Amino acid sequence: MSHEQLENNEETIPFFPDQFMREFRVVIGIVVIAVIIGVLGMINPVGLEDPADPFNTPAHVKPEWYFLGLYQLLKFVPKTTGVLIPIFGVVILALWPFIDRKKETSHKPMKVRALIVAIGMLILIALTIWGGVS
Amino acid sequence: MRKQLGRSPIRRSLQKVFLFSFLLTTILLASLTIHVLANQSPPQNPLSVSTSADTPSLTSIETILRSSVQPQRSLSATLPPPKQDPCLHCHITGENKNLWTPLARWAIFGTMGLIFAFGMYRTGSVILNRKTWKPLTNRTFEWVDERYEISEPLSKVLKKPVPKYALRWFYCLGGITAFLFVVQGVTGIMLAFYYKPTPEAAYASIQFIETQVRFGAAIRAIHHWAANGMIVMCTAHMLRVFIMGAYKNPREMNWVSGVLLLILTLAFGFTGYLLPWDQRAFWATTVGSEIAGSVPIIGNLALVFLRVGWNVTGETLSRFYALHVMIIPLLTVGFMFAHFLMVRRQGVMRPL
Numbered sequence: 001m002s003h004e005q006l007e008n009n010e011e012t013i014p015f016f017p018d019q020f021m022r023e024f025r026v027v028i029g030i031v032v033i034a035v036i037i038g039v040l041g042m043i044n045p046v047g048l049e050d051p052a053d054p055f056n057t058p059a060h061v062k063p064e065w066y067f068l069g070l071y072q073l074l075k076f077v078p079k080t081t082g083v084l085i086p087i088f089g090v091v092i093l094a095l096w097p098f099i100d101r102k103k104e105t106s107h108k109p110m111k112v113r114a115l116i117v118a119i120g121m122l123i124l125i126a127l128t129i130w131g132g133v134s
Numbered sequence: 135m136r137k138q139l140g141r142s143p144i145r146r147s148l149q150k151v152f153l154f155s156f157l158l159t160t161i162l163l164a165s166l167t168i169h170v171l172a173n174q175s176p177p178q179n180p181l182s183v184s185t186s187a188d189t190p191s192l193t194s195i196e197t198i199l200r201s202s203v204q205p206q207r208s209l210s211a212t213l214p215p216p217k218q219d220p221c222l223h224c225h226i227t228g229e230n231k232n233l234w235t236p237l238a239r240w241a242i243f244g245t246m247g248l249i250f251a252f253g254m255y256r257t258g259s260v261i262l263n264r265k266t267w268k269p270l271t272n273r274t275f276e277w278v279d280e281r282y283e284i285s286e287p288l289s290k291v292l293k294k295p296v297p298k299y300a301l302r303w304f305y306c307l308g309g310i311t312a313f314l315f316v317v318q319g320v321t322g323i324m325l326a327f328y329y330k331p332t333p334e335a336a337y338a339s340i341q342f343i344e345t346q347v348r349f350g351a352a353i354r355a356i357h358h359w360a361a362n363g364m365i366v367m368c369t370a371h372m373l374r375v376f377i378m379g380a381y382k383n384p385r386e387m388n389w390v391s392g393v394l395l396l397i398l399t400l401a402f403g404f405t406g407y408l409l410p411w412d413q414r415a416f417w418a419t420t421v422g423s424e425i426a427g428s429v430p431i432i433g434n435l436a437l438v439f440l441r442v443g444w445n446v447t448g449e450t451l452s453r454f455y456a457l458h459v460m461i462i463p464l465l466t467v468g469f470m471f472a473h474f475l476m477v478r479r480q481g482v483m484r485p486l
Contacts, residue, residue, distance in 0.1 A: 012295035019296045026306055027313055034317055034356050041355020045344045051337045052416035054445070061417040064407050066365055066400060071421070079428040087429065094393040096376075097386035104379055107486060113377045121373070 065132065069124050072131030145262060152258030156251055163247040170239065300482040307371035308477075312470065314364040318402075319463070321357040329409065331455040333448040336411040361403055368399050380483040388476045391469050398466045405458035408451060419454075420446050 013019055063071055074082040092099070104110070256267050279285050328347055330339040343350035372392060375381055381389035408419045423446070427437030442449035 011298040013298065013301070014292075015294040015296055016292035022301070023306075023309055026310065030310065030313055030317070034360065037359050038349070038352030038356050041352045041358075042349070045351040046355050046358045047344070048337060048340060048410055049412040049414045052333070052411045052413055054416070054447075056413075058413050058417060061421055062414075063418045063422050064403055065362070066403060067422065070425070074425065080430055083425060083428045083433075084430070090393070090397065094390050097381040097383070097389050101383065103382070104486060110377060110379060110486075113379065117373050117377055 062131070065128065068131030069127035072127050072134070149258065149262055152254065152262075156254055156258075159247065159251045159254065163244070163251075166243070167240070294478075297482060297484065299485055304370075304374045305482065307367055307374055311364055311367040311371055312474075314360050314367060315466065315470070317360050318357060318364065321353050321360070322459070324353050325357060326459060331409070331451055333411055333451055336409060336451065340410050361406065365399055365403060368396050372396060378483065378485060384480060385476070385483065388473060388480070391473045391476070395466065395469050395473065398462055398469065401462055402458065402466075405454040405462065408446075408454045409458065411451060416446060419450070 062068065070082070070086055073085070077085070102109075260267055275285075325343060328339055328343045328350070330336055340354070343354055345351075347353075375389065375392070404419075404422060408415045423437055423440045426440060427433045429436060438444065440450070440453070441447070442453050
């Protein structure tokens with residue numbers, strides 16, 4: 001898409017100063033949120049659990065929250081399968097543009113994808129919460 | 135010496151007057167600062183120093199700093215001590231002369247002097263040349279442009295048109311992720327100034343950061359929560375691109391680099407989680423590397439590579455620290471550069 005075509009047919013705004021200021025305001029917003037988190041962190045610090053003890057396994061060992069879903073899945077599925085599912089998932093995710101190459105002419109594919117995302121995210125979030133509470 | 139522009143002998147002598155006063159101001163400023171330097175009192179007795187603003191946990195730092203040997207930079211060792219600090223009339227009596235005061239003095243008075251000297255030079259120039267003053271910003275830009283000819287590529291970059299369909303809120307998610315990465319970099323560097331990556335010292339160093347370092351708890355909290363935020367925003371950005379089908383031709387490689395960036399972000403989280411070396415960190419890493427070890431064919435190799443051996447030890451901590459602080463950041467910056475370059479080149483996809 002050439003720039004001239006974009007400028008003639010499209011409604012555009014210039015990057016500087018308009019888009020730059022929009023992005024700058026987003027940046028300031030994030031800085032404000034970070035400062036609020038910082039102030040809250042001084043009142044209620046992140047903290048630490050007991051020091052690491054290689055000879056003493058605690059009762060409930062859990063990974064970080066973004067791996068809880070996978071951890072929960074591994075409780076039902078045999079170990080090797082449970083590890084191969086996310087690996088294949090990531091490989092398919094990375095190669096998705098080469099799998100779905102069809103040129104789109106209507107809004108239907110977008111709605112289908114939105115549905116897939118909604119269902120997929122629900123499953124992931126449910127697994128994560130389940131992994132968190134069990 | 136620049137050529138004399140004044141037409142009459144009166145104008146030429148006026149030029150000389152302005153030049154002379156400029157030099158005089160510079161000499162006065164220099165002598166003032168030497169005078170102040172010479173009359174600085176030596177550092178105060180640490181036991182007598184206390185301000186109401188100090189919290190108990192912080193005075194220990196200041197006591198340590200003050201009682202440590204400090205080089206005597208002033209001339210007061212050779213000159214007789216002054217009766218009173220010459221700058222005391224600007225101060226509240228009894229104020230500490232800490233590490234920042236000399237810099238503050240130089241900055242304030244130096245800036246005032248420089249502004250005054252510049253103002254005189256500019257007035258002289260306007261009177262003698264009878265032309266409007268060209269602002270310094272314009273002068274700097276022209277200086278750079280003469281040498282590097284950047285005005286054309288710069289205006290191309292700055293004036294790039296952004297289509298109005300790209301102004302909806304969900305187009306900001308990628309930029310938010312990138313900025314959170316910057317936040318993590320800055321807070322990470324500040325934490326790295328105090329963190330000690332050995333099993334013996336790691337836990338205590340984080341306690342030190344949270345209790346003894348000024349705003350340490352704040353920086354650690356930001357680093358902790360911005361890490362989670364970055365993963366959420368990265369996923370949200372990916373889902374937005376997926377739903378809108380913006381991964382299709384010609385943007386395939388952009389998507390691939392994006393998935394790699396997601397994996398690197400998760401790797402950041404995984405490696406950083408071990409660093410506090412508490413029970414949660416230790417055992418979560420044990421479990422995590424155990425899962426990596428159950429991959430067929432490369433499982434044991436992956437496990438030994440991650441753990442540096444068969445168990446999680448201090449070697450694991452060192453390796454995770456190097457990964458978290460050097461290798462994964464370099465890879466992330468590299469892939470981000472490629473990702474941004476491709477977006478810039480191809481533009482935002484036009485929706486149907």
